[in-house]
Amino acid sequence: DGATKLTAYVAPRASAEATGRPSPRHVGGTEALAARVRGMGGAAWALVVGINAYHHAERLNYAVADARAVAVALPGFGFETVRLLLDDEATKGNIERVIYGEFKERMKPEDRLFVFFAGHGISVRLPRGGEEGYLLPVDADPHRPELTAIAMDEIRKMGKRVNARHVFFAIDSCFSGFALTRDITPEIVTDLEIASALEEPVVQVLTAGRKGQKSIEEGGHGLFTRRLLDGLQGLADREGKGFVTVTQLAAWLSPRVARDSAGRQHPQYSALDGEGDFIFVLPHAKR
Structure with a gap:
């Protein structure tokens, strides 16, 4: 049934003194806004995918560990439903079934959807110029991506097709395919x-x-995912408000990944549709 046993991962939480951040008491804004964010209505849904053992592509080392770490962390951010697909479970059909079937049929307009993918991404040159990016499910054939992979344009469509107000895709892969800021x-x-x-x-x-x-893998995790988890543990909350928007997370994470990789990896961000912002309420702010 795709159920997978999770193992606990706890990212180190730096103290306010060590990071120079204010304490989580909501600084720099109204308490009313902080309470409003903490009391956001709607359910939080997550699909987490990690693939090491590809059928037709090079094996990865830590994508599964990255996915497990993210899945274990998400309930602390208020995610009631976390669906984890690892290796052979992470077929194109299963990914689409979870989003368009299991999730879409139960979602409400005020809900939020977070999709995390750790695996291969490729870019394919188009006959009339330009390129198209694809995510590779475990059963994808890199030589036939149009039929077997998930096009980046499909990512945009997924976000618009589901009945959720805020949708965020965090993808531990490197590729092109649409304009990223x-x-x-x-x-x-x-x-x-x-x-x-x-x-x-x-x-x-x-x-x-x-x-x-290339998405750099070291120390048991991908660099991008490690920094993503660090940011969500509170390091990206520079004002100590108790929550982090995706734009804040992207701004905090991108230069640090570039620095830690000695310029070999530069995360890319884009708002594909809409004017809102996905918000993570930090675990310590839920009290």
Whole structure:
């Protein structure tokens, strides 16, 4: 049935003194806004995919460990439903069934959807110019991506087809396929922007790197995923408000991955549709 046993992963949480961040007491904005964010209505859904053992592509080392770590962390952020697909479970059919069947049929307009994918991504040159990016499920044939892989344009469509207000794809793969913003937004987001983000719909994507770059794996995890988890543990919450928007997360993560990889990996961000912003309420702020 695709159920997978999870093992616990706890990212180290740096103290306010060590990071220079304010304490989680909500600094720099109104308590009313902080309470409003913490009390966001709607359910939070997550699909987490990790693939090491590909049928027709090079094996990866830590994609499964990355997926497990993300899946274990998500309930702390208020995700009631976390579906984990690993290796042979992560077929194109199963991925689409979870999103379009299991999730879509039960979602409501105020809900949120987070999709994490750790695996291969490829870029294919198009006959009339340009390129198209694809995510490779475990059963994908890299030589026939149109038939067996998930096109990046399909990612945009997935986000628009589901009945969720906020949709965020975090993809630990490097490829091209649509315009991704290189100048990521500032790490500080105003209260007015956050209040607006709560109401406006959005589909956002954050990828591990550009075309031609490799997602670096070291220390038991991919660099992108390690920094993603660090940011969500609170390091991206520079004002200590108790929550992190995806634009803040992208702005915090991108330069650090570029630095830690000595310039070999540059995460890419884009809002594919809508004007809102996906918001993660940090575990320590839920009290």
